[in-house]
Amino acid sequence: MTAKKKNKFLQYLPFYLMALPGIIYLICNNFMPLYGMLLAFKRLDVRKGIFGSPWVGFDNFKFLFSSKTAFTIIRNTICYNLVFIILGTAIAVALAILLNEVRSKGFSKFYQSVLLIPYLISWVLASYLAYAFLAQDVGLINAVLKFFGGESIAWYSTQTYWPFILFFVYMWKGVGYMLIIYYSSIVSISADYFEAATIDGATKWQQIRFITIPLIKSTVITMVILNLGRIANSDFGLFYQIPRNSGALYGVTQTIDVYVYNALMNNNDFAMSAAAAVFQSVVGFIFILTANAVVKRISKQDALF
Amino acid sequence: MNKKIVSSVLTAAMALGLTTGAAAPAMADDTFNLKMQIVTFGQEFSGLADVENAINAITEPEIGVTVTLDPIAAWDLPSTSALAITSNEEIDLMSILPMGSNMDSISNYSTKNMLLPLDDLYAEYGQDIHNCIGELEKLGYTGNTMYAVPANYYAGHGCSFVALTSELEALGFSFDEDQIYTLEDVEEVMAAYKEAKGDGYYSIAGYADGDIMPVLCPTDDLGDPAIGSLMNAGLDNTTVVNRFATDEYRATYDKIRGYFNAGYINPDVISITDTWPTLLGTGHYLGAFIGTNASGLDGILVNEQSIGQDLTIIRFFEDFATTSGASYGLWAIPVTCSNPEKTMQFLNLLYQDRPLEQNVAAILSCGLEGQTYKIVETLDDGRVIVDYADGVDRMSSPYGGQVPIYGDELRTPKYTPIDAEMFDEISNYNSTVKYSKAFGYSFDSYYYVGQISAINNVLQTYRAQLAWGTVDVDSVLPQFLSELEAAGLNEVIEANQEQLDAWLAEQE
Numbered sequence: 001m002t003a004k005k006k007n008k009f010l011q012y013l014p015f016y017l018m019a020l021p022g023i024i025y026l027i028c029n030n031f032m033p034l035y036g037m038l039l040a041f042k043r044l045d046v047r048k049g050i051f052g053s054p055w056v057g058f059d060n061f062k063f064l065f066s067s068k069t070a071f072t073i074i075r076n077t078i079c080y081n082l083v084f085i086i087l088g089t090a091i092a093v094a095l096a097i098l099l100n101e102v103r104s105k106g107f108s109k110f111y112q113s114v115l116l117i118p119y120l121i122s123w124v125l126a127s128y129l130a131y132a133f134l135a136q137d138v139g140l141i142n143a144v145l146k147f148f149g150g151e152s153i154a155w156y157s158t159q160t161y162w163p164f165i166l167f168f169v170y171m172w173k174g175v176g177y178m179l180i181i182y183y184s185s186i187v188s189i190s191a192d193y194f195e196a197a198t199i200d201g202a203t204k205w206q207q208i209r210f211i212t213i214p215l216i217k218s219t220v221i222t223m224v225i226l227n228l229g230r231i232a233n234s235d236f237g238l239f240y241q242i243p244r245n246s247g248a249l250y251g252v253t254q255t256i257d258v259y260v261y262n263a264l265m266n267n268n269d270f271a272m273s274a275a276a277a278v279f280q281s282v283v284g285f286i287f288i289l290t291a292n293a294v295v296k297r298i299s300k301q302d303a304l305f
Numbered sequence: 306m307n308k309k310i311v312s313s314v315l316t317a318a319m320a321l322g323l324t325t326g327a328a329a330p331a332m333a334d335d336t337f338n339l340k341m342q343i344v345t346f347g348q349e350f351s352g353l354a355d356v357e358n359a360i361n362a363i364t365e366p367e368i369g370v371t372v373t374l375d376p377i378a379a380w381d382l383p384s385t386s387a388l389a390i391t392s393n394e395e396i397d398l399m400s401i402l403p404m405g406s407n408m409d410s411i412s413n414y415s416t417k418n419m420l421l422p423l424d425d426l427y428a429e430y431g432q433d434i435h436n437c438i439g440e441l442e443k444l445g446y447t448g449n450t451m452y453a454v455p456a457n458y459y460a461g462h463g464c465s466f467v468a469l470t471s472e473l474e475a476l477g478f479s480f481d482e483d484q485i486y487t488l489e490d491v492e493e494v495m496a497a498y499k500e501a502k503g504d505g506y507y508s509i510a511g512y513a514d515g516d517i518m519p520v521l522c523p524t525d526d527l528g529d530p531a532i533g534s535l536m537n538a539g540l541d542n543t544t545v546v547n548r549f550a551t552d553e554y555r556a557t558y559d560k561i562r563g564y565f566n567a568g569y570i571n572p573d574v575i576s577i578t579d580t581w582p583t584l585l586g587t588g589h590y591l592g593a594f595i596g597t598n599a600s601g602l603d604g605i606l607v608n609e610q611s612i613g614q615d616l617t618i619i620r621f622f623e624d625f626a627t628t629s630g631a632s633y634g635l636w637a638i639p640v641t642c643s644n645p646e647k648t649m650q651f652l653n654l655l656y657q658d659r660p661l662e663q664n665v666a667a668i669l670s671c672g673l674e675g676q677t678y679k680i681v682e683t684l685d686d687g688r689v690i691v692d693y694a695d696g697v698d699r700m701s702s703p704y705g706g707q708v709p710i711y712g713d714e715l716r717t718p719k720y721t722p723i724d725a726e727m728f729d730e731i732s733n734y735n736s737t738v739k740y741s742k743a744f745g746y747s748f749d750s751y752y753y754v755g756q757i758s759a760i761n762n763v764l765q766t767y768r769a770q771l772a773w774g775t776v777d778v779d780s781v782l783p784q785f786l787s788e789l790e791a792a793g794l795n796e797v798i799e800a801n802q803e804q805l806d807a808w809l810a811e812q813e
Contacts, residue, residue, distance in 0.1 A: 047640050066792055154572060154775070244578070245513075246575050248575065248775070263761065268413050
């Protein structure tokens, strides 16, 4: 180690120390269990342990691909996430900007709290709230439909409506949390810019377009890339609890996570769940690399690596 | 110098380790502490230590075993056991609880090599078990290997419509519980109920997980619902078929679709998570199609208590016994057991004919006299009918298995409203019930776990919607069948038939 380098290391030492608990956590939680990936390629024999169990190649992956379910669950996982990322981000940013325009401190806080409350509700409770609206016999929506002379709808066995219901529930529940980050980066934009723009006669819309959006662009890109990395994961509560695990809806509600959960509830097979998890990680990894490469071509300084 | 200090410290540490290591087993001398799973329905048992002490007082002098009881909720058992064994945690005596309905199975564990083969241990220490359970012994086998020991209780189960007696009376119907009726008789009652009550009332208490196909169209599913079945409960044939593709199933699906269209079934059925006793309790339902399964007729009595009304059992298929139906609770010794010999000796103790105060099975099953129960009636042979001790009930009892799985359950105390006749009824029942030709056979699914996972997922997608008539049979059934095929069901059925044929040849 050269003297200069050593000096630099010493200079940063306090920061390394500050990061230490986080690094230890990462090692214990994210890196040490990685050897469990081996299990995906083995036939688990408890008496021989993970390392001693016989290799079976890609056998454990077969259950994912043996029926057209594989296509359905991958399509559902990826497409829902894409919609959530694109539309979800757009809506969250829009709300954050609107929230920033609320001049009264009290109202601004009030709206933010109201938006955040659903995020704090558990999925189980949310599923009962949804059920109160959607139940066929006693649900609110069907009661309204019937009142106006319409036919009642079997919500929990009609696939057509569910992409919209799931998106609505997802936004209702999550948007308050998503906008916090955007809202905070908007708040941190120096007021000077806006004052200067106002003096120059810029309209509100022009201020948003030429000041707010360019300045929060890198936050948005970072968030999108991070979300793309989790594109193969899905919110289990949303896809399992809200449709009440109704088999009739699996075509549009079953994601990789829900499929694996249901398969494992039936036969408790760790090797197969490991296989599904490895598959999920590989898909996620490919997506994050692709997204980053695309961002790098468009605007180099915003790419993650 | 430094090195010397370090090495002497290390030597000292090693020596210390050696001595303490050697001292530990010597101190424990010959007593083996056995860790045993017991089943709860989510309660906390405050009297656990008293129960352990009472058992230890019997087993320590007799076979040198003390117990540590590990209470686990019935629905958590499969995942808890699998996780514990995989992470090498010690369990000596493990409960497998299929409850007559595939909630769990031996193959869940045996396919992962989690269980010790019991054949040798059973031959050496299991004589009393053998004398007690007789034919039921077969339930513990997979292929030619014994992996588990079943409790001694009901072997068979029946198919019935269980209805609120008050509603039947109001409609002017009466049924004899010992007679076998037909499904048409039940349909008549359901139609009358719907007509009398109108909208918002349903003849059948249906809920998402309550599959009524096994009740309306009995099959022997050979130990797992995803591996092919014998039609007609296996009473007259040994051909493994895809039950969903049979004419019987097709006709039954159509029949249920008819019930749905006639308004006998709540249109929300596939999103209802309450079970039938809760639904009947609301007063909006007439009855439910249920298997009066291995938990037996006493299960109905308990339900009468929780609903607060009398129930009438209307049977429409003669009771029968299959491997899955008879498997209620089984005991297995996992590979993490540190003393299999002592564990088998302890298990054997649970099946011995003993006086009440010496009966370990009775303590495990019902707890202690005075604390959890009081004796209401003592029979000539020493068996007792009991009631909850003063000041406690089913949920607040300091200890209470209430699950008939602890060894010889025909000798353990039974809670009222079960009466003394029940003991004889069960014994008679097991000797007169009709047995499936494949009774005792279980498919060894070791090489087919992937297919079974995929098949189960297809079942999960389609079973409830078809079984509750919420969808058009013509459009959904063909899709269901083609997906089952794609998941590999035919392959599994073929292997299953092969194993069954070999098993049948051996039985002769």
